[in-house]
Amino acid sequence: MTAQIQYADVEVGTELPAASFPVTRATLVRYAGASGDFNPIHWNEKFAKEVGLPDVIAHGMFTMAEAIRVVTDWVGDPGAVVEYGVRFTKPVVVPNDDQGALIEVTAKVAQKLDDNRVRVDLTAMSAGQKVLGMSRAVVRLA
Amino acid sequence: MALDQTFVGRTYPPTEPYEVGREKIREFAVAVGDENPVYTDPEAAKAFGHQDVIAPPTFVFAITFAAAGQVVQDPQLGLDYSRVVHGDQKFAYVRPVRAGDRLTVTSTIEAVKSLAGNDIIDIRGEVHDESGEHVVTAWTKLVSRAPEEA
Numbered sequence: 001m002t003a004q005i006q007y008a009d010v011e012v013g014t015e016l017p018a019a020s021f022p023v024t025r026a027t028l029v030r031y032a033g034a035s036g037d038f039n040p041i042h043w044n045e046k047f048a049k050e051v052g053l054p055d056v057i058a059h060g061m062f063t064m065a066e067a068i069r070v071v072t073d074w075v076g077d078p079g080a081v082v083e084y085g086v087r088f089t090k091p092v093v094v095p096n097d098d099q100g101a102l103i104e105v106t107a108k109v110a111q112k113l114d115d116n117r118v119r120v121d122l123t124a125m126s127a128g129q130k131v132l133g134m135s136r137a138v139v140r141l142a
Numbered sequence: 143m144a145l146d147q148t149f150v151g152r153t154y155p156p157t158e159p160y161e162v163g164r165e166k167i168r169e170f171a172v173a174v175g176d177e178n179p180v181y182t183d184p185e186a187a188k189a190f191g192h193q194d195v196i197a198p199p200t201f202v203f204a205i206t207f208a209a210a211g212q213v214v215q216d217p218q219l220g221l222d223y224s225r226v227v228h229g230d231q232k233f234a235y236v237r238p239v240r241a242g243d244r245l246t247v248t249s250t251i252e253a254v255k256s257l258a259g260n261d262i263i264d265i266r267g268e269v270h271d272e273s274g275e276h277v278v279t280a281w282t283k284l285v286s287r288a289p290e291e292a
Contacts, residue, residue, distance in 0.1 A: 021175065034173035036204050051225075060228045065174040065200040072199070077190040078180060078238060081199050085232030085281070134230070 005075050007116040007141040016074045016107040016120065021066040023058050023092065024100030031062045045096060057091035063103055063131055067124045070107045071137050082117065083138035090129040101126050116141050145254045145261050149219055152251045157209045159244035159272065167197045167241055174198060187240075196238040202245075203231065206267035206280040209247035213265050214284060221261060222286045229262065229283035236276050244272040252281070259288025 028042050037059055040047040048056050064086050072078040094101045104125045111119040117140050124132040164184075171181040179186035180196055187195045214221050239245070246269070253264040267280040 027173075027175075031173045034170045036208070061200055061203050061231070062174065064231060065176075065198060068199050069174075069176055072176075072178060078178060078199060079190060079192060079196055081235060081238075083232070083234050084199050085230065087230045088228050 005141050007112070007118070010109050010112070010118060010141065012109055012112060014109040016070050016109075018104070018106045019070050019073070021069070021103045021105065022100055023062065023066075023094055023103060024098070025056065025094060025096055027100065028056065028058060028062070028094060031059055035059065035061060037061065053091065053093075055093050055095055058094055058101065058103075060086075060088040060091075063088075063092055063124060063126075066103050067105045067122050067132055067135060068137060070105045070122065071120055071139055074107075075139055075141065080140045081137055082140055083136070085137075086122075086124075086135040087133040088131070089133040090126075090131045092126045092131050103131065110136070113138065145219060145221065145256065145263065147254055149216075149251050150254050154209075154212050154249045156246040156248045156270075157205075157212075159246050160205045160208075162197060162239055162241055162243040162245065164195055164241040167195055167201065170201050170204075171198055184241075192238065192240055194241040196240045199233060199235070199238075202233065202239050202269060202278055202280060203282075205245055206247050206249075206269060207282065209249050209267055210265045210282055210284075213249050213251060214263070219263075221263060221284075225287045225289070226284050227287060229285045230281070231283070232281040234279045236278060239269075239277060243277065245269050245277065261286040 032038050045056050092101050107120050107122045109118050110121040120137045122135040168182050248268045250266045252266050255262040263284050265282045269278045
């Protein structure tokens with residue numbers, strides 16, 4: 001496998017394939033273990049409500065990890081990502097049911113940079129709310 | 143409580159090395175549901191020119207955030223950690239983190255602010271490998287929310 005996306009083939013405004021990522025309470029428990037972030041707001045409803053949250057919320061870093069998949073699935077090699085930043089604007093609220101929540105990610109090329117790099121702007125929504133702001137990645141294309 | 147401005151620019155000693163394991167990367171990739179073989183199959187990683195399996199872009203946060211713990215729990219700083227939420231996060235990569243890396247983190251307080259009763263702190267974590275090569279920089283903004291009654 002080699003990087004499939006050619007710098008010459010993309011324009012400002014080129015849309016990346018969008019993706020949706022489901023998240024349930026089980027997802028959050030698994031992510032807590034893998035990441036070492038055991039903050040109870042991500043698994044304990046009683047605790048989350050005591051600190052003023054509507055319910056258990058997803059780890060911001062989980063949402064950040066899902067959003068960049070739209071970019072890494074597009075380029076193939078995640079090592080092509082040279083910068084990635086987000087602002088956590090709203091929490092992803094995860095109810096205790098079979099459905100959980102859905103994180104919907106869209107992305108488009110916002111700027112062509114030198115050295116075959118492009119800036120990609122990402123949008124992540126959940127339950128109609130924008131959950132990431134200023135969400136940008138710089139990626140090096142072939 | 144307003145944080146002490148004299149902490150701006152303070153750099154903490156480098157952490158003890160964190161050794162990145164293939165199975166830890168696999169566990170993380172499974173947890174985020176990412177089936178890209180470059181995270182789990184050394185041959186797939188080599189096809190892209192990587193020495194070993196690489197880690198997903200946000201994997202390194204677990205290491206830099208643990209390092210930031212020495213900042214946020216510094217009793218002299220006086221941050222109320224029980225009220226802390228994650229504001230912003232950014233990474234700049236020199237190369238991807240890969241299995242076998244032994245990574246140290248050097249944390250620096252870049253900014254300290256108080257806005258509407260919220261304490262805001264910006265921490266930069268410089269991640270280096272065992273040979274001293276710079277691997278990634280992580281910027282983390284933490285917000286300690288003002289108590290509701292304030």
